[in-house]
Amino acid sequence: MRFLICVALAAFLGAAGAWALNHNRFGYREAKFGPFDLAGEVNIDNVTEHVTFKSEGPGLYGSVQLIGESRFDFGVMAPGAEGEHLFKVKNVGQKELNLRIGASTCKCTVGDLDKSSLQPGEETDVKLSWTVKQGVREFSQSAQLITTDPKSPAVTLEIIGKVVGDFEYVPDVWTFNEVATGEYFEIIGEVYNYTDKRIEPGELSFSNDKLTELAEFDIQRIPESEFKEVRETAIEGFRVTTKVAPGLRQGAISQNLLLPFTWIGEEEGSSDDAAESSDQPTLAIPTRGRVVGSISMIESSKLKGSPGGGYQYDFGKISRDDSLTAKTFVVLKGKERDNTTLRVGKTAPEGVVQATLGEPKSRGSMVLYPLTLELIPGKDPIERLGKNKDDYGKVWIESDNPLVSKMGIVLTFAIQPR
Amino acid sequence: MSLESLPTHQTTASIVKRHLALAAVSAITTLAWVAIAAAVFALTSCLVGCVPADSLPVSEPGDEQFSVKMPGVASGNSVIAEGEMSSEIAAPQLAKSTKTDASTVAVRLNLVSQPADTETSIENSIETATETASDVEVIPTPKGKPESDAAIREAKLARALEMERKASEPKPPSIKAPSIKADLLAGAEPETYKTWDMPTLTLVFTGNQHGYIEPCGCTGLERQKGGVARRFSFLETLKQKGWTLVPMDVGNQVRRFGQQATIKLQQSARALTEMNYQAVGFGPEDIRLGVGDLLAVAASDSPEDALYVSANVVLFDPEMLPQTKVVEKNGIKVGVTSILDPEKLTVDPGAEVIISDMVPSAQAAIKALSAKSPDFKVLMFYGKEESAEKLVREVPGFDLVVVAGGYGEPTYQPAAINDSETKMILTGAKGMYAGLIGLYAKPAAEPDANASAAKPTMKYARVALTHEFADAPEMRGLMKDYQDQLESIGLDGLGLMPPIPHSSGNKFVGTATCGKCHTEALEVWEGTSHAYATDSIVEPPEERGDVPRHFDPECISCHVTGWNPQEYYPYESGYTSLEESTHLLGNGCENCHGPGAEHSAAEAEGSDASSDLRDQLRAAMRLPMDKAREKCMECHDLDNSIDFHEPDAFEDVYWPQVEHYGLE
CATH class of the missing domain: 3.60.21.10 (Metallo-dependent phosphatases)
Structure with a gap:
């Protein structure tokens, strides 16, 4: 019983004490001069509309100053590497300044504050640490420092830099876009070495034998003066030029250019190394492009190329409100492009499928013909849904140049009479 | 030993001890109650708008507006300076959080005449200073009145609506x-x-x-x-x-x-x-x-x-x-x-x-x-x-x-x-x-x-x-079309065939072959999600179940065996399809250790490989711990496995799940 009385007494005293403490600090009291009202114009409901900071006023609040830049460029880091940087902030106001770390763009950027409250004139470090992502070229993360400085409620701190492994390929994927069969083409790229050892490049090749057969490689060391300004930490660079002769089949190409190398300065010919000769380090540089015929079309979600070099346009089932026309482009490439004129050949079913070539336009390595495909409805429903090889509409694009063969387009559609 | 059997002085000592213990319990309880009561009261105070002055600017829950506190006043006092976007919320806060204790805070509101060419409201300045009560005007504070939770909610709602109305003006x-x-x-x-x-x-x-x-x-x-x-x-x-x-x-x-x-x-x-x-x-x-x-x-x-x-x-x-x-x-x-x-x-x-x-x-x-x-x-x-x-x-x-x-x-x-x-x-x-x-x-x-x-x-x-x-x-339909398009064009149409040889020059054999000798490692693997990686894209879980993704190289590359996970292409002898590559389903051993055809052939019964060659091939398959984390990150990257990048996650969470060594 006494125990319970003691507990109740303690509870009462505790609650009373807490209430008194809080009431003294936060409680409401009758205002001395009644509710705030100034000439009937400014009252508690609209006072903030009339308030602006007298921000130049001396000593009214803590004021944050970032010592140094808000953006830290770490230069170059390897994927997966971890880094950290200390930003320094100072309270240049004459009152206490409170700080906390706000949102950061990613979990890999973590803010750490030495002190969360700064007296006037006091400084503190803000530590940002990060882990560099795999598979990105540029790193950028930020974190916000939230302050009680009304002039700078949030200070954004940024970490930026480039992400490269031991070697950087420029560009990251070496492309040759679209080339015509029968055309030579070049692939040019650069390789930079960020290790602490120089390399001696070996014999270049592609990961595909056919491509290697057709290719001629050239690799040149890039003078330091050409890359040091941008790639300060790279110790050497190479420019690789590959000329590929005609002979590739049409279609997309996705292969690697293989650059084997040896480390300069490593002992060669020792018995241990000899056993590992087949494990020569090799850089695999992604190489992409597409080989198309002399006549091709610009593919879209409705127009697809077929392995034989033709194309298929899918109108689908056309309702009464749908358009009966489709606009596409025919492309002429290759050395004969300027000696060739295209025209529409036969269409089938005659009277149902119409095709019109617009005025050609030439730029760079291609000539572009707008092609309009149109379906003419009849009295009966017409279907060409590709159920067998004859179940298509057809359009032939012919050339006046015997060196440029014609191209076929098949159409699938179902139209109602209109 | 019973209490009655003890000498009297011992019993008295025991009673004293009991009282001391009781006093201690009472003291602790008192402190606990003080703490609880303080917490309850502080919470109640917060609910009615009294916020400690040294706190940092935070958003008002629910309305996602925010206020900026100006702590340039004496400890225990604050003035909330508010932008026009949240002024309706700020006003009551200002009123409620400003004390009438003129000895510690002074706030002066000076009205100045509005310039004729100014579009904004009357320009004022608010100054704060630790001055005496005699030379300041104090913003009076209306008396607080108890509010029920419902009343508080209603008041907040009313303020929000008022704010919205004003914002729309x-x-x-x-x-x-x-x-x-x-x-x-x-x-x-x-x-x-x-x-x-x-x-x-x-x-x-x-x-x-x-x-x-x-x-x-x-x-x-x-x-x-x-x-x-x-x-x-x-x-x-x-x-x-x-x-x-x-x-x-x-x-x-x-x-x-x-x-x-x-x-x-x-x-x-x-x-x-x-x-x-x-x-x-x-x-x-x-x-x-x-x-x-x-x-x-x-x-x-x-x-x-x-x-x-x-x-x-x-x-x-x-x-x-x-x-x-x-x-x-x-x-x-x-x-x-x-x-x-x-x-x-x-x-x-x-x-x-x-x-x-x-x-x-x-x-x-x-x-x-x-x-x-x-x-x-x-x-x-x-x-x-x-x-x-x-x-x-x-x-x-x-x-x-x-x-x-x-x-x-x-x-x-x-x-x-x-x-x-x-x-x-x-x-x-x-x-x-x-x-x-x-x-x-x-x-x-x-x-x-x-x-x-x-x-x-x-x-x-x-x-x-x-x-x-x-x-x-x-858009789910569109994503299905996208996957269908990838299926119909196939790996060949995507330019991924013929596949690229692995940098080691070696070929893939599949996890089952590895497991013939590495039985314990196989058991560990079978208990992980790696074993079901392909299933999870053939029949994606939950809301993604309607669109299979096993024709999408960007998914396949980490969900089968024998692909480059970062460049999304198959290696020679790597996975090509569910039908043709049944031995390469799941994210198998060889994705980390490298293709194991030569190693497994050298270890097979009847092999005429020399012991030197066997040793070399075994060494080539080893993945030392210091390289393992980096290897894992080829799939466990920030986009696809953010937890992996937590500090010590590899050592404490991920590695223990797949832990295996040597020939186990």
Whole structure:
């Protein structure tokens, strides 16, 4: 019983004490001069509309100053590497300044504050640490420092830099876009070495034998003066030029250019190394492009190329409100492009499928013909849904140049009479 | 031993001890009650608006507005300085949190006469100082009265409604004359669009999708933002509220180069069309695909029909797409153009794609737009923020510049640009956010000789496209078409055949072969998700179950055995299909240890391999611990396995799940 009385007494005293403490600090009291009202114009409901900071006023609040830049460029880091940087902030106001770390763009950027409250004139470090992502070229993360400085409620701190492994390929994927069969083409790229050892490049090749057969490689060391300004930490660079002769089949190409190398300065010919000769380090540089015929079309979600070099346009089932026309482009490439004129050949079913070539336009390595495909409805429903090889509409694009063969387009559609 | 059997002095000592113990318990209980009571009271105090003065600025729960506290007063007192956007909330707080104790705080409100040419409210200054009561006027505080929870909620709701009403009232054009308050508030907390009055017209900005047409779900859909399916749903929710939308995208739909990227660009353009996007710009990765792929999505017969618009990108011929576009809805004309910073290009675009200088292009665009007298002019800019700021300083006239491709996430508020009247917002990366610009037309009853004052007023909110927005069936259908397209074109059509030899020159044999000797390691593997990695893309779990992804190289590469996980291509003898590669299902041993055909053949019964060769092949298969983490990260990257990147996660969580050694 006494125990319970003691507990109740303690509870009462505790609650009373807490209430008194809080009431003294936060409680409401009758205002001395009644509710705030100034000439009937400014009252508690609209006072903030009339308030602006007298921000130049001396000593009214803590004021944050970032010592140094808000953006830290770490230069170059390897994927997966971890880094950290200390930003320094100072309270240049004459009152206490409170700080906390706000949102950061990613979990890999973590803010750490030495002190969360700064007296006037006091400084503190803000530590940002990060882990560099795999598979990105540029790193950028930020974190916000939230302050009680009304002039700078949030200070954004940024970490930026480039992400490269031991070697950087420029560009990251070496492309040759679209080339015509029968055309030579070049692939040019650069390789930079960020290790602490120089390399001696070996014999270049592609990961595909056919491509290697057709290719001629050239690799040149890039003078330091050409890359040091941008790639300060790279110790050497190479420019690789590959000329590929005609002979590739049409279609997309996705292969690697293989650059084997040896480390300069490593002992060669020792018995241990000899056993590992087949494990020569090799850089695999992604190489992409597409080989198309002399006549091709610009593919879209409705127009697809077929392995034989033709194309298929899918109108689908056309309702009464749908358009009966489709606009596409025919492309002429290759050395004969300027000696060739295209025209529409036969269409089938005659009277149902119409095709019109617009005025050609030439730029760079291609000539572009707008092609309009149109379906003419009849009295009966017409279907060409590709159920067998004859179940298509057809359009032939012919050339006046015997060196440029014609191209076929098949159409699938179902139209109602209109 | 019983108590009765003890000598008397021992019993007395025991009683004293018991009393001491009781006193101690009472003291502890007292302290506990004090703490609890204090906590209860503090909580109650907070609920009615009393916040300790030394706390930091925080948002008001539920309303997502925020206040800035000015702690430049004596300890225990605070003045809340508030921007116009949240003034309605601030007022009661100011009243309630300002004490009448004049000995510790003094607040003086000085009214000055309003300058005739000032559009803003009466200019005042509020000064605080630790002065004596004799030379200050004190803001009196009305007496607090007890409120029930319901009353508090009602009061908050009423304040919110009042705030919304006031926010919707015509105001001086914040676009033209951004107040210091708006700048002050930039970057503290995001504003929510949910409390807005319905804008006359709402511009929706996205950008830099960068290949992330949907969140893959590998690390949990609830933890991944973005995707066209959520974006579609978000736009639908706005439309259902009756909002009129003009969606626009700054560009850069894809990340990679090749046939899959081409298909992704086409499907992205289709998604943008279905979401009724009115203008789309170009990013450097779009340009890298080449003129053919770009014309397929961007060529148009007329500006009205055009999806893409660019002031400085010409695809083959200037007639292929418009340089500017004006969209008129609900009486507001919005002019828009886009610029791609040539510095962002990673490859030469070729002679068929012309990227012109930014300044003359922007000048020509603003001239063309101005001729059509739009109410609001937008520049979509792909490049760094600094470049965008520099450009709009050199080419004035845009009300808003929307930047993608720079650093950082979208800011909480539009940023002011020094020496420019243009405001700037960011889209962020990977299409994770949508930026809303609510435009409010000036009422016709307020004719104003000043043309700039007739501009619509603007509000901004950034919206994270989280799993809060369900996947729209329309876009799920599109994703299915995308996967079907990948299936029909096949690995050959994607340019991935013939496969590339592994750098070791070796061939893959499959996990079952490894497990013949490494029996314990196989058992461990079978108990992990690695063993079911392929199943999870053939029959994706939960809401993604409708679209299998085992024809998508970007998924296959980490869910089968024998692919390059970062470049998304198969190795020779690696997985090609469910039917032909039954031994390579799951993320098997060889993905980390390398292809094991030679090693397993050398170890097989009857092998004539020398012991030296066997040793070499065994050594080649070893993956030392110091390399293991890096190897894992080829699949467990930040996009697909964010937990893996927590400190010590590899050592404490992931490695223990797959721990195995040598021949075990």
